[in-house]
Amino acid sequence: MTTIKASCSDCGNINLMADEVHIRICEDTNAGDLAFRCPTCRVTNVKHLEVRVIDLLVASGVSWSTWRLPLELSEPKPAGNPIDHDDLLAFHDALTDGVTWELALAELDAELGDASSSR
Ligand SMILES: [Zn+2]
Incomplete structure (x- = not known):
């Protein structure tokens, strides 16, 4: 199984298995984040990923899901001051x-x- 090198905010560099991480991809911006829980300190970490890294991780069997920006962001803004x-x-x-x-x-x-x- 694929070993993934990541960095925990508390512990530093760690090695994870593909089933210990998850990728979330925004369908609107194509931005992706890697989420994992550090096996040592149990802190949840989220790291931004480049598109080529996302492709490599998905090809290696890492689970992934997509999400969309809230529709409120595309609503027209009212004129005038708040x-x-x-x-x-x-x-x-x-x-x-x-x-x-x-x-x-x-x-x-x-x-x-x-x-x-x-x-
Ligand atoms: Zn840690």
Whole structure:
């Protein structure tokens, strides 16, 4: 069976068997990482791999799996600045001043009335 030389963050250089490591490959970036638990100190290590090393390890029988980046990363970002503490205070004031909320509801009713009459 293939022996894999790796480096533990605590113990330094160690030798592992192919069934003691696992490769995770990102389908979106083709980046790959090697994950293993050190047989001496039991610390889990994750090391970035070059594509040619991934190919060699997979050909040697190392198990692998793929994953994808979260879909939220590809969502369009809203325009404008992020909401800050002052925006929250202004929103709270608008909800509790007894006037702004009623005006907003009246405007919404007017818009919905316009929308329903145009159908
Ligand atoms: Zn170790």
